[in-house]
Amino acid sequence: MNRLENKLGKILTFTIITSLTFITLYFMQCIFVYNQYFQTGNERVLINFFTYLITFASGIIFAIVSQIFNTEKVKVAPRIVFIIFYIIAELFVCYLVRGYDLPKVLLFITPVQYVLQSMLFEYFTYHDDFVNLWEDKSGKQLREYLYHNNMQAQDLAQKEKGVQLELTGISIFVFLVVLLMGVNKYHMGIIFVLLIFIFYVSVFLFFYVMKYFEKEAYFANIGFTRLIDDKKSYFKYVCAMFIFATLIGIVCSSNSALIKLKFNQTVTVKQNDAPPPPAPEMNIDYLNDVKTQLEKMYGNQGPNPIVELILQILKCALIIFAAGSVLIFLIRPFLSTGWKNFWKEHKLYKFFNKLLQDIQELILFIFTGKKKKVYATVQAKKFREVVNDFLRKTNKSKEKKAELDRLTKLFMSLINWGEKHGIDYQKTMAPAEYTLLIENFFINNKDEYNPESIKNVHTAGELFEKALYDKELLSVEEEKQYIKAVANII
Amino acid sequence: MKKYTAFIFAAICLVLLLIIPNRICQYICVSVISIILLSYFYSLILRKNIKIERSITELKLASREKVEISFTIKNTCFLPAFVFYFFDDVPYLYVFDEKNSGLITLRPYEIKKVTYTISARDRGKYSIGPVKVKSSDPLSLFDFDLEIPSTIDVTVRPARIKLITETIPGFPQGSLKIKNPCYEDITMHRSIREYKNGDEQKRINWRASAKFDSLFTNQYEDSYDAPFFVFLNLAEDDYELQSRLYYTEKAIEMAACIVERSRFLKQRCGFAAYGSDFPYLKPAQNQSDAILNILSLIKTVPGKLNYNPVKKLKSQLPVGTLLFVIGPEQVMSYFAKVEKNKENINTTNVGALKK
Numbered sequence: 130m131n132r133l134e135n136k137l138g139k140i141l142t143f144t145i146i147t148s149l150t151f152i153t154l155y156f157m158q159c160i161f162v163y164n165q166y167f168q169t170g171n172e173r174v175l176i177n178f179f180t181y182l183i184t185f186a187s188g189i190i191f192a193i194v195s196q197i198f199n200t201e202k203v204k205v206a207p208r209i210v211f212i213i214f215y216i217i218a219e220l221f222v223c224y225l226v227r228g229y230d231l232p233k234v235l236l237f238i239t240p241v242q243y244v245l246q247s248m249l250f251e252y253f254t255y256h257d258d259f260v261n262l263w264e265d266k267s268g269k270q271l272r273e274y275l276y277h278n279n280m281q282a283q284d285l286a287q288k289e290k291g292v293q294l295e296l297t298g299i300s301i302f303v304f305l306v307v308l309l310m311g312v313n314k315y316h317m318g319i320i321f322v323l324l325i326f327i328f329y330v331s332v333f334l335f336f337y338v339m340k341y342f343e344k345e346a347y348f349a350n351i352g353f354t355r356l357i358d359d360k361k362s363y364f365k366y367v368c369a370m371f372i373f374a375t376l377i378g379i380v381c382s383s384n385s386a387l388i389k390l391k392f393n394q395t396v397t398v399k400q401n402d403a404p405p406p407p408a409p410e411m412n413i414d415y416l417n418d419v420k421t422q423l424e425k426m427y428g429n430q431g432p433n434p435i436v437e438l439i440l441q442i443l444k445c446a447l448i449i450f451a452a453g454s455v456l457i458f459l460i461r462p463f464l465s466t467g468w469k470n471f472w473k474e475h476k477l478y479k480f481f482n483k484l485l486q487d488i489q490e491l492i493l494f495i496f497t498g499k500k501k502k503v504y505a506t507v508q509a510k511k512f513r514e515v516v517n518d519f520l521r522k523t524n525k526s527k528e529k530k531a532e533l534d535r536l537t538k539l540f541m542s543l544i545n546w547g548e549k550h551g552i553d554y555q556k557t558m559a560p561a562e563y564t565l566l567i568e569n570f571f572i573n574n575k576d577e578y579n580p581e582s583i584k585n586v587h588t589a590g591e592l593f594e595k596a597l598y599d600k601e602l603l604s605v606e607e608e609k610q611y612i613k614a615v616a617n618i619i
Numbered sequence: 620m621k622k623y624t625a626f627i628f629a630a631i632c633l634v635l636l637l638i639i640p641n642r643i644c645q646y647i648c649v650s651v652i653s654i655i656l657l658s659y660f661y662s663l664i665l666r667k668n669i670k671i672e673r674s675i676t677e678l679k680l681a682s683r684e685k686v687e688i689s690f691t692i693k694n695t696c697f698l699p700a701f702v703f704y705f706f707d708d709v710p711y712l713y714v715f716d717e718k719n720s721g722l723i724t725l726r727p728y729e730i731k732k733v734t735y736t737i738s739a740r741d742r743g744k745y746s747i748g749p750v751k752v753k754s755s756d757p758l759s760l761f762d763f764d765l766e767i768p769s770t771i772d773v774t775v776r777p778a779r780i781k782l783i784t785e786t787i788p789g790f791p792q793g794s795l796k797i798k799n800p801c802y803e804d805i806t807m808h809r810s811i812r813e814y815k816n817g818d819e820q821k822r823i824n825w826r827a828s829a830k831f832d833s834l835f836t837n838q839y840e841d842s843y844d845a846p847f848f849v850f851l852n853l854a855e856d857d858y859e860l861q862s863r864l865y866y867t868e869k870a871i872e873m874a875a876c877i878v879e880r881s882r883f884l885k886q887r888c889g890f891a892a893y894g895s896d897f898p899y900l901k902p903a904q905n906q907s908d909a910i911l912n913i914l915s916l917i918k919t920v921p922g923k924l925n926y927n928p929v930k931k932l933k934s935q936l937p938v939g940t941l942l943f944v945i946g947p948e949q950v951m952s953y954f955a956k957v958e959k960n961k962e963n964i965n966t967t968n969v970g971a972l973k974k
Contacts, residue, residue: 268717304647311641325643333654340759344702353722356702363701366757370661374653382645388637 132260133360135253136491138338139192141331142249147188148328149299150242152321154180156306157234159315176234179226183219187239188246190215195247197480199254201471207462212243214459245295249335252292255285256342263349272352282346289339300332330371337367361494512544513537515556519597528602536596536608539615543567543589546619560597564590567618585614625760629655655760661698662761668696669725671705671750671767678771679911682742682778682872685715689734690750690769692725700725704753705733711745712737712773725754739775742871742915747771776915777868777875782953784880786845789939793844794885800841807840845941846889846902847881849874849910850932852946853894856923859947866950867919873953874945875914882907889940891932892917893924902940 158176198208216239223235259281263271275282307325310317345356357363462468471477516537520530544554544563552566567586592611596603603611629652636648670693680686690707694700706720718735725731739745748770755762786795791802811824814834827835851874858866874890881888889902890910895918900906928944936942 304644307643307647308639308641311639311644317643322643325647329647329650337758344759348702348704348722351704351720352717353704356722358724359701362699363757366699366701370654370657370757374650374657377653378646378650381649382642384640384642386638386640389640 132257133491133494134338134341135256136487138253138335139196139250141335141338142246142253143188143192144327144331145296145299145335146191146242146246146249147185148324148331149245149303150184150188150238151181151324152303152306152328153238154184154234155321155324156310159310159313179223180235183223183235184238184242187215187219187242191243191246192250193480193484195250196254196484197477198247199251200480201467201476203467206458207465208247210459210462212240215239215243245299248295249292252288255281255288259285259346263354267354268352270352271349271354275350279350282350285342285346289343292339296332296335300329303328333371334367512541512554512556516597529600532596532602532608536593536603536611539612540589540593542619543615560593561590564593582618585617589614589618622761625655625658654758658756658758658760661756662763664696665694665698665700665754665756666763666765668694668698669700669752669754669765669767670695671752671769673748673769673771676771677774678747679774679776679908680739681776682739684779685736685738687734687736688719688747688771689732692723692731692733692752694725694727694729697727699727700754701757702754702759706751707733707735707747708749708751709737709747711741711743712739712747712775739773742775742777742868744916745773745775747773774912774915776911777872779879780869780872780876782873782876784877784943786884786886787941788843789845789941791843793842795843795845797841797843802841802843803839804842805839807842809838809840811835812838844886845884845939846887846937847877847943848889848891848902848932848936848940849877849943849945850928851890851892851894851914851917852924852928852944853892853917853919854924855919855921857947858919863919866947869953870945870947870950871914871917873949874943875911877943877945878907878910878914889936891928893922893928894918894920902936 154176161176194211197203198211216236219235219239262278262281263275266274303325307317341356348356516533520533525533540560547563547567547570548554550570552563552570554563564586568583571583571586589611592603592607592614595607596611632648632651636645636652639645639648671690672693673690678686678688688707688709692703692705701724702722703725704720704722709719715736715738718733719737721733723731737747749766749768752765752767753762788795788797788799788802792804792806811827812835814823814828814836818836822836824835824837851870853867853870855863855867874892878888878890887902887904888907888910889900890906890913891897891899892913895916897920898913898917900910900913924946929942932942
């Protein structure tokens, strides 16, 4: 099955999280630059071009690593180990490039970026597992299978709720960032605005992908596998709605609020006339007196050397134990069977191969055109209205009307056939005009249709017009000829 | 997303739009509101322009017979319905390949014809429809379900069985042909023949005779009518308990076969039954349909047939009526013949009623 939505979703995950981190970094940069509280002079929290580059590269690495982890069903502990080693490696790279000016902000941004991105990528793994379950089934078999095996569907539904919450949360966060920047009159450059636009477009398309998955799961439970035939057209309509909404947004937005809210703040200043109370006197000698008195009561209670030694040993043991646990925790994933098998079976190479294939497929899908399928439309039915109109305006006998009724039904089936082959009927066309179009169609497609077809079309058009405009009824042979001609064409 | 969630979201965006003096924030709010409104109106327009049409409202078929049902789905607006689910409710009837439901894409102004085959195992009255439809806007913010009340009343008649019904001449001049001059019908001219000694003068065709300069006599068709009358015994106690349902159904099928035969032969047909509602119809023309409708719905009644239907009906029916009594003996006789693998099983009748 074509999993294009899955691929699109993964790309959108990357763009959402990367744009979110860029927006956060820009916001933090604005705070550090404009806010006097943070301008200490000695402390520099570096957010510059290199920080953005590192974040972008982290996004790509996290995307690849998350996919591998999800495919190999890696547990939480190795993921934590990965992020710890990644942060160490990141800081090492920063040290190599920038010297001692380490961007401390990355210590906070990188884990958050990783966690958010992993959570969104996990959703697609759950979806893949769910679809793999029923891909080769359809109809009643699929319905019954999913009725009895609905664990993956439930997991997917739960995960979807989490993802929806996450996306809503980060959308609100970005909105608040923009609001705060606006209120504090921080400078919002074109790139920042573009980042906001990319973020919200990605979130919108992600919601579209989630809704698609939701519908897919719903109809799979009823027994239908193929949701939409023409996905490109569907996507175009979604994009058109978004563009239209965006244009309305551009036109209707401004820098002034329609309802202006005013805040009246009262400040009360208190003057303290009373003199400050005197500072208490500290009697340090009192402590020495207490110590002498205690020695008199209990004797010289000095530290026991054996107890001290035991405590020291325990302290060392605890430190060694803690250090050892951390080391084992960090090293253990590299000693597991899964890790050895991963390299033994060249899974990384296979992963990148598949990734390239997926990208190729997506590009091919976007840039290959599809032949438009023609279909029967409601317009064909208007032919009957045209004939009825004509009969109303002219005085025809009962037998003539009955004959035209019979012939019109057959002509309408001819129009339906024509519409399915791309020969559109217009209300203003005369019957012979339409049959001439069909004749031209046959002439242009000589290889597909036999020459008899042209003759049949011509006969059908001629006889129908004769019946329509002549006062006399068609003879029995003529009517049979007409019926045979239409039947041969259809 | 449920409808009210989308509207609450739109309301929050509207409030924010009114109070926030920032262009980007306002742009985000307006875009969200526009998307929600666009989706809502898309769904509303689509909902109002979906039409379902059926060519028939009534259907009569025999049990275990296959029949095609079709209806047309029309999208009379310029908006496509990308995910369009339809389901034609067909309770108690078997649908081949489950083609009464489907998931399609309806393009702008498209007509789609849906055809599926059904079969009924048991006789009775059923209803097909309404057609349930489910679709939404492209963003699935506003799903809609429609129930279009386009129903077909289906009357399932008793199954057709192979049963030969032979007629016995009732009275002359009718629809059935016979080679017996006793049943000559002077209203049905057949041909002319050469005059033979002894032919009556009034039978001479003078026009032909003048034309060919020789005497020719008219010949007429020999025909007769044999009105049918079927008496069906559905008294429960007359049938054995273990196979009661099967035998009574077979009896109904046999009665239906005879009635259909009478229709084929264009004979008057009457009907009476010891069954639910105790129907009684005197032999009349064009009554077969009504009798078959009764047979579609008739049920057994408790009790025993405690009279001789032949004696009772002899006085009520016209002379020459072919009386068919279908009861447990006739059914058992039928099954006995079937067991023997006989091919041409005949109905038995009491014979034409005579004075």
